[in-house]
Amino acid sequence: MATKPFASSADTAAKEQTLEVLADGVYALTAEGDPNVGAIEGEDFLVAFEALATPTAARDWLAELRKHTDKPVRYLVLSHYHAVRVLGASAFDADIVLTHEKTHELIRERGKEDWESEFGRMPRLAKDAGSVPGLTWPTQTFADRTTIDLGGDRGELVLQYLGRGHTEGDIVAWLPRHKILFAGDLVEAQAALYTGDAFHHDWAGATLDGVKALGAEMLVGGRGAVSRGRTEVDAAIEQTRGFLNVMIAEVGAVHGRGGTLKEAFDATHAALVGDYGHWPIFEHCLPFDVSRLWDEFSGIERPIIWTAERDRQVWDQLQS
Numbered sequence: 028m029a030t031k032p033f034a035s036s037a038d039t040a041a042k043e044q045t046l047e048v049l050a051d052g053v054y055a056l057t058a059e060g061d062p063n064v065g066a067i068e069g070e071d072f073l074v075a076f077e078a079l080a081t082p083t084a085a086r087d088w089l090a091e092l093r094k095h096t097d098k099p100v101r102y103l104v105l106s107h108y109h110a111v112r113v114l115g116a117s118a119f120d121a122d123i124v125l126t127h128e129k130t131h132e133l134i135r136e137r138g139k140e141d142w143e144s145e146f147g148r149m150p151r152l153a154k155d156a157g158s159v160p161g162l163t164w165p166t167q168t169f170a171d172r173t174t175i176d177l178g179g180d181r182g183e184l185v186l187q188y189l190g191r192g193h194t195e196g197d198i199v200a201w202l203p204r205h206k207i208l209f210a211g212d213l214v215e216a217q218a219a220l221y222t223g224d225a226f227h228h229d230w231a232g233a234t235l236d237g238v239k240a241l242g243a244e245m246l247v248g249g250r251g252a253v254s255r256g257r258t259e260v261d262a263a264i265e266q267t268r269g270f271l272n273v274m275i276a277e278v279g280a281v282h283g284r285g286g287t288l289k290e291a292f293d294a295t296h297a298a299l300v301g302d303y304g305h306w307p308i309f310e311h312c313l314p315f316d317v318s319r320l321w322d323e324f325s326g327i328e329r330p331i332i333w334t335a336e337r338d339r340q341v342w343d344q345l346q347s
Contacts, residue, residue: 031346033339034148034311041151046091047253050205052181054095055247056088060218060307061152062111065209065247066092067202070178072101076200076209078115078163080146083155085115102175104186105165106211106249107194108133109224110145111152116163127188128168129196137332138162144333148311189213189237192230193222193249195329201241208243208260216251216263219306220270223315224330227323231271239264250307273298274320282324292317292345314345 042059049055052068065076073096079085103121105113108130116124139162146153175184182204189199193212200209212221213234222230239261246254246263254263277298281291295317303309318341319330331337 073098074102075100076104080111080152081115082118082158085118107197110142113163114159123167124165125167126165127196127198131165131168140334143335147335190234191226192234194224206244209247212249214248214267216248218250219309219312221312223319235268278320
């Protein structure tokens, strides 16, 4: 059988973007399984959540947002370090770029390699790649929890670290007044999970428990449609957990009996494809997901840095 087209290199069709007003001054932009972004109005400023892959892509989002508000961006909140989430940051002209402290460390440790890796995997998202001026660096970080006073009667925005998950440094943005949660890539709504830099057991357990305990009545995941109502929100969380738990069971079983990485991939693919195979980026993600989880079962605590060269090696080994 021929090797499948590398990652999302063959995914060239434009996705329809939809700007949704979730509440007064609360916005989300979804795009048929492409990365989601959001914004929250303060009394006289904006908090932007996520930055997209390039300044050109980010400016397209801002042009849509400017149809609703002309307030300046004071805070740009980045949920984690991955290139397609952060490299568009310069377009926002934010006073403060805010992340978890671990995200700052990860950018320093592996940001350059991740940039090359992700743009190679997802070239369509890297719109006008030459517009990226360099790595995105936070100007403010926190460890566990911080709040942004939105002013007037708008309440506060709570930024919180709930534990290791999609990466070591994922944060969520929580609006208690509206019970709206921007969950970043800790939750995907009917979109496959990328777990190549994940801590699967933590994520599937205490971290998602923490997400669920917030009691959100509306959730914007990293990809996929906005989840509305507790039933949909809980379903998105449990779909995410289910994907992780199937992977843990299948990879763990093969690893435990002394099988091979390829056998683990094939078993995991077979177990997931029926329920999840039609979801965006499923085939793209799974080789990298299984490779990282295999490393965890092998005692490699922190994810090995992905490079463009390593991406191709893993792909060729597993997706054929």
